[in-house]
Amino acid sequence: MLALLFPSCDANSPTTPPPPPDRDALFTPWHRAEQPSPFPQGVQWHWRKRLSEPPAEDVPPDNPDAAAQLRAALPTLAGTEPLETEPLLEEWEALASQAPQTLIEFLDDPHRDVRYGCARLLFRLMTSGSPPIPNQLAAAAAKRLRDEADEVALLHLETLSHAPGPWPIPRLIKTFGRYDNHLRVVVRARAAMHLVKRGNYSGFPLFLKILKEQTSLQDDLNREWESSLRTAWWKEEALKGVVLAAGEDFGFSPDAIEPAQAASIRRIEEWWNENRQRLWEQSPAMEDPELVRRVQEIILAMGTFQLRNVDNAVFLLTQMGPPVAPWLFEALQGSNFQIRRHCLEILAALMPWATEATRREWLQELTGLLSEDDPALQVRVLNAIGASRLPEALSHLEQALLGGNPSHTEVAALQLANFSTAEARELLTKTGNRFAQDDPRWLPVTAARIRADDHGALEDFLDVLRGGGDGADRASIYLSWLVDTDDYGQARSTEERNREVERLRTEILTKQP
Amino acid sequence: MKALRVLLALGIIAACVAAFLYSDGSSTSTASAGALIDLTTSESCRDCHSEVYDEWKSSYHAQSFLDPLVRAKEQSNNFRKVQCIPCHAPAPILERATGKGARVVERFTFREQGVDCLACHKFHDHVAGTQSVSGALAACRPIADERLSRAELCAPCHNQHDTVNEWEASSFHDAGVGCLDCHMPTITRTLPDGRTKQGRSHKFLGGHDLGTLQGALDLKVENLTTDSGEGLLKVSVTNSGAGHNYPADARHRALDLVVTLIQPDGVEVPARDERPPDRQRGTARRRFRNPYRQEASRLTNLETWGRENTQIPSGGTETLEVPYQPEQVVRARIEVFYKLTPYMEDLDSTLVHERVVEL
Structure with a gap:
């Protein structure tokens, strides 16, 4: 009888959603069934090594005589002054061109002088006009960008920058990757500059960060040197990148007093904000087969288990900028949930770098994905749509804000707060006033209102934080929308909590939009 | 229509009764x-x-x-x-x-x-x-x-961070002892009406629980004399009770074994190797941990801790040998600290084992 009353309640036949449609037929053969995968599950990819692998090219064997002479000659570099060895290197260049693989062997010599001499020889070969195996030479340099000697690493970066084709782009991006340590600031700045030469502007924020440096760029490391000289050098290098991109230095000088530096940096930021979409729009399309192959592999890495792989892949693809979008949209046609989810995240992150026309094209494709069956993907589609900041996205966000799905409400509220338009702000205020404080949607919408500089409900929000308990726990999650850091979670007593709430209040009210 | 309503009402009543019977009756x-x-x-x-x-x-x-x-x-x-x-x-x-x-x-x-x-x-x-x-x-x-x-x-x-891989390689896996056996043991709950019911604990005890930490790690101390007449304290820790490395999982964890030698006047013998002042506590110290990539530069004691993974595998034993001069030392204090982060000081961490040995 109960089964008649509740036909769907039969324990042995639960209602499970149908399997997702097979999209692999639409996707590239390379991606189909993910086999053979270059990423064994559970194994971390050695990113620097992999990104340094050269494209296939014919590698003739070294001339035995030249190799023997080079083997005898190169160790003599140990203990000699670089200036003294310059004529020798000039002399040995002909040998090295006949025995490049022997030269590459010596790039790992334990003696710093030998490595430096070999790096110079490698650079000479690469820039000689007819390098014997250019991709192999570039790859040899790419694999050694973390040489412990700064001068060697920097020289290798220059050699890599002369590689034929755009395949080194991901490797150059990796030099300022999220997990790199911060010791090699100049290597990172120069890598960013070489990316600018290749039409990739992902390093521009790094230039700004370096120019703003007044204390310690690597504040999580122990500095053991006097900082001012070194930071001046960093700034010189970053400024070269700015000049390359903008054609002017905006009057910046590392020797200028701090307010003067700040004024120049403000001008650079203004220029960047006004021009970045135009610059990215002029970036070359990502069509080189070798680069595309690498991009597709990196996309595939987003479907693997180890978070380090995934984080690296998301970072690299994001830094490749809007030109990578066609490959992300292609991957969205596949069936791997994790890959699709991360593609949507990256597209949302790329929106601010794309021109209005490009965003409109992307929005059109994304709107078609709103009918996704997977609720977790729906949220990310909505997020990417909101990130477009286009007026036509507002109706989708409004619908999501007022709908009954709390995940959609949260994402829509945050995106509306980021819109920075009167219309979006009004929508948030109107909706926020409609929800009672015990409505689960009140907190995210209120936090979004505050983020959008509507402080009408700020005191109510802070009261929830002051009150402690479950409500405050929940409210504290939204602090990441309002300030860059907070100590609310560290507060152990009511007094500490109230003090932190007061600090937050001041920071929120004085925060620059 | 009326019949349907009656049927529905009967169904709901039956369902409510059944739900009460099924629930643990505790509320x-x-x-x-x-x-x-x-x-x-x-x-x-x-x-x-x-x-x-x-x-x-x-x-x-x-x-x-x-x-x-x-x-x-x-x-x-x-x-x-x-x-x-x-x-x-x-x-x-x-x-x-x-x-x-x-x-x-x-x-x-x-x-x-x-x-x-x-x-x-x-x-x-x-x-x-x-x-x-x-x-x-x-x-x-x-x-x-x-x-x-x-x-x-x-x-x-x-x-x-490979915890399941470590378990699969351990004798616990071969013996059929799984995650739940240690972290969700079977317990008997007494219900408000006095009935008892068996089920799995949902406290998920692990690195935050002293009993779990102590139960998984054995401490053994041997006081030996070398051929040259020197004293030698041999301190071993054995991961006897965890079916995975100890410490495990999140890379934030660290286990420090500290041996402090005490002189007749009660003064501790200074550390035998050089460490930053704020970390100089024991006469000898050994850390078991899978370090962060950049940890060495933060801790400033790279030489002491190294970069390699020194977690103790399931069933594994690690030993710290501390030589001492018998006439200068009367006592040794052995402490094992479990730290939720590698930067935690001894006093803020969990003291898993402590033993004082008269020499």
């Missing part, structure tokens, strides 16, 4: 059976499973999103490091995939509940349980799912 159920509950948060489970809920609430699974150590600036910075979110506030794991190659997905709402009931039990419109019960008898419609008792459910989060 008054407000979820009427048949009318399926809304599987939105752990609160949905509380009415019928209040004791299990309370255990979970006291666990670090429940605190995974609010734990101050996790939210600290140098850790997740209140989850501004978004890649931390999936494991600290996962969406229902069973709905995606389980196993060592499966990655969890973050939840967008109610993140403050951390690894909530639904993270492990929700499966679309019903919950996964140890036994199947008709939806008419239990509002959450439990359906038996063996994955709940397997490591494959834990792996999506806990194998990011």
